[in-house]
Amino acid sequence: GQNIDQPTEMTATEGAIVQINCTYQTSGFNGLFWYQQHAGEAPTFLSYNVLDGLEEKGRFSSFLSRSKGYSYLLLKELQMKDSASYLCAVMDSNYQLIWGAGTKLIIKP
């Protein structure tokens, strides 16, 4: 079966750095996506990785290791508005997205 694993909840302090991990086992791989979802709102696109390595986009970076079936999302200089759920999704061999359950990130002052 196909499986995406990420921690259920994490807590971090404003101004700090946090790393949210995602491991996956899917039938095929056509890229990995990270989305942000604030409570009661729709998911919004953050990043996409298809090649191994780090993609940096402002305060957010995403890393992929295809051989390990592993990705992480790195958030720097945390702000209170970063409190949200972060969803990891893998595009499988049928070009359909398989979604993790999401990591709820709580930012404390």
Place this chain on the structure above:
Amino acid sequence: IAGITQAPTSQILAAGRRMTLRCTQDMRHNAMYWYRQDLGLGLRLIHYSNTAGTTGKGEVPDGYSVSRANTDDFPLTLASAVPSQTSVYFCASSEVSGGSTDTQYFGPGTRLTVL
């Protein structure tokens, strides 16, 4: 304003009733999707459409039907609602289907409660 709209925002429905959730996009995207999101679970694909006139079944299609008469609209119908269909429903669209950079954009969601 470009994007995806969904209606209604929320709905309480008696079991056994028929309900259609509406979704419209104005980005001229080829592909559209319906997901449900339940607490503790990832988004689950109900149905999708790669282009107008075609539809396909996702992971959890039972009890739901869709149509894609044109590019912009992708309604989701519950023929006879059951309490297990209580969920938040998201419609999404993407420019192409099958492309590796196929980013999906989501509507605001419909919160449905079936009693």
